Amino acid sequence: SQKIEQNSEALNIQEGKTATLTCNYTNYSPAYLQWYRQDPGRGPVFLLLIRENEKEKRKERLKVTFDTTLKQSLFHITASQPADSATYLCALDPRNQGGKLIFGQGTELSVKP
Amino acid sequence: GAVVSQHPSRVICKSGTSVKIECRSLDFQATTMFWYRQFPKQSLMLMATSNEGSKATYEQGVEKDKFLINHASLTLSTLTVTSAHPEDSSFYICSASLQVEQYFGPGTRLTVT
Numbered sequence: 534s535q536k537i538e539q540n541s542e543a544l545n546i547q548e549g550k551t552a553t554l555t556c557n558y559t560n561y562s563p564a565y566l567q568w569y570r571q572d573p574g575r576g577p578v579f580l581l582l583i584r585e586n587e588k589e590k591r592k593e594r595l596k597v598t599f600d601t602t603l604k605q606s607l608f609h610i611t612a613s614q615p616a617d618s619a620t621y622l623c624a625l626d627p628r629n630q631g632g633k634l635i636f637g638q639g640t641e642l643s644v645k646p
Numbered sequence: 647g648a649v650v651s652q653h654p655s656r657v658i659c660k661s662g663t664s665v666k667i668e669c670r671s672l673d674f675q676a677t678t679m680f681w682y683r684q685f686p687k688q689s690l691m692l693m694a695t696s697n698e699g700s701k702a703t704y705e706q707g708v709e710k711d712k713f714l715i716n717h718a719s720l721t722l723s724t725l726t727v728t729s730a731h732p733e734d735s736s737f738y739i740c741s742a743s744l745q746v747e748q749y750f751g752p753g754t755r756l757t758v759t
Contacts, residue, residue, distance in 0.1 A: 565746060567747065567748070569750075574737075574753070574755070575752055575753060576650075576652075576739045576741075576750035576751050576752045576753045577690070577739070577750045578750070579648075579747050579748065579749055579750070582746065582747055622689065622690070624748075626746070631678065631695050631697075631703065632678055632695075632743050632746060632748075633680060633692055633695055634680075634692070634748060635692075636689045636690045637689060638688065638689040639689055
């Protein structure tokens with residue numbers, strides 16, 4: 534069956550450390566994968582998109598990798614800050630389905646000062 | 647850029663009444679908009695894909711007669727929850743696609759009493 538999975542356990546880290554979040558999928562061949570941030574009671578905010586032919590993408594303190602062999606994407610936040618505390622969602626396109634996205638369940642990140 | 651608004655942000659209605667939620671892309675034209683619902687501590691579940699000028703495509707298990715979607719222009723899509731019941735209480739979020747990225751509205755909290 535098709536699945537997209539993120540760490541269900543909340544991730545607690547110390548300010549200044551690097552947070553690494555994982556997204557694994559099975560039985561999909563996405564052309565791209567997207568990462569979003571969601572705060573409680575708010576809609577998701579787009580962060581980064583990485584395509585199947587890209588290994589890595591960076592934006593300021595954020596880095597995303599995409600390994601289509603392992604069927605995995607890693608999302609890194611370097612020099613983390615308490616303001617980075619939120620739920621992070623990965624989403625992939627199931628390809629040729631009108632641009633719709635399938636979301637993982639999200640990983641809650643808590644950065645302690 | 648890429649701002650999506652939703653209105654209302656919060657609505658309480660009585661069982662049996664209908665509620666309309668608007669989704670607007672403020673600074674871009676979106677040929678495709680998507681509607682999601684999200685229950686507490688759960689991920690986003692796609693309800694339907696809305697294309698301007700054509701009928702919406704509903705995901706399996708979503709009743710099209712209960713959740714009416716209209717996409718009358720390139721910047722506006724509406725979701726009407728008809729004959730709402732307490733089990734329809736949820737957080738409804740729309741998104742609009744700009745190329746392949748999706749940009750989300752802030753969400754609408756619907757409570758049916």
